[in-house]
Amino acid sequence: MKGKFFPVEMRRKDGGSLLLREAEEGDAGAVLAYLNQVGGESDNLLFGRDEFAMPLEQERQWIASLRKQEKSILLLGICEDELSSVASVSAFDRRERIAHRAEVAVSVKKACWGLGIGRAVMEALIRFARGQGLEILQLDVRADNGRAIALYESLGFETLGRYRNFLKVQGEYFDAYCMNLYL
Numbered sequence: 001m002k003g004k005f006f007p008v009e010m011r012r013k014d015g016g017s018l019l020l021r022e023a024e025e026g027d028a029g030a031v032l033a034y035l036n037q038v039g040g041e042s043d044n045l046l047f048g049r050d051e052f053a054m055p056l057e058q059e060r061q062w063i064a065s066l067r068k069q070e071k072s073i074l075l076l077g078i079c080e081d082e083l084s085s086v087a088s089v090s091a092f093d094r095r096e097r098i099a100h101r102a103e104v105a106v107s108v109k110k111a112c113w114g115l116g117i118g119r120a121v122m123e124a125l126i127r128f129a130r131g132q133g134l135e136i137l138q139l140d141v142r143a144d145n146g147r148a149i150a151l152y153e154s155l156g157f158e159t160l161g162r163y164r165n166f167l168k169v170q171g172e173y174f175d176a177y178c179m180n181l182y183l
Contacts, residue, residue: 005073005128012115016079020124022067023074023086028059031076034083034109041110043169044142069093071102071132077112077121084112087121089129089137100135118148122155126181135183142167143175157181 007021023031032054040049054062066072071093077085087106092098104125108117129137141148143162153159157179166176 004067004070004132005075005124008124010120012079012112012117012120014115016115018084018115018117018120019078020121021076021078023063023076024067025060025064027076028056028063030083031063031074031086032056032059034086035107038086038107038109043167043174044145044148045107046167048169066090071099071129071134073125073128075121075124075128077108077117079112079115079117084109085117085121087125089125089132089134091132091134100133102129102134102137104137104139106139118151119155122151126155126183130183137181137183139179140166140176141179143177149177149179152179152181155181 005022007019010018010020012018032052035052036050039045039047039051063074066074066088069091071091073089075087076083085106085108089102089104091102106118106121106125126137139152139157140163141152160178160180163176163178165173167174
């Protein structure tokens, strides 16, 4: 199946290159390894190190299902042949009344923080969503993750409210902001 997102090559803040492309079924192993690594690099994600316990075949099937959905995508960011970002737009297109909305998720490997990758990935996801006719992108972000919140606000996301005790990490609760971008 032909992808919905053509590969895009960009420059990072450090002058290196960033390739953004749609994930394919053959990327499943690399995506799982990446997610299990970044889960241990930050407590801002919904899972910790080695807690993304999806079987390889199930990840392949999930990627294949996203590729078939017109308004959803799993986007990979690759720097020097290494996976540096995994991000997604997951549309609610199976229910007509909410088919105009989608959830956004983004992660960047810690070694690549501060290089402009998060912004490039978010801008690519927003362009994709607009091109697919989506009207609202929504996300949840830990309330104390100032860098991510500043990025989302600079892209036009609005804070809708605070979700108390959204995450529980090693016995400690953390709030999250629910944010929307109205396209």
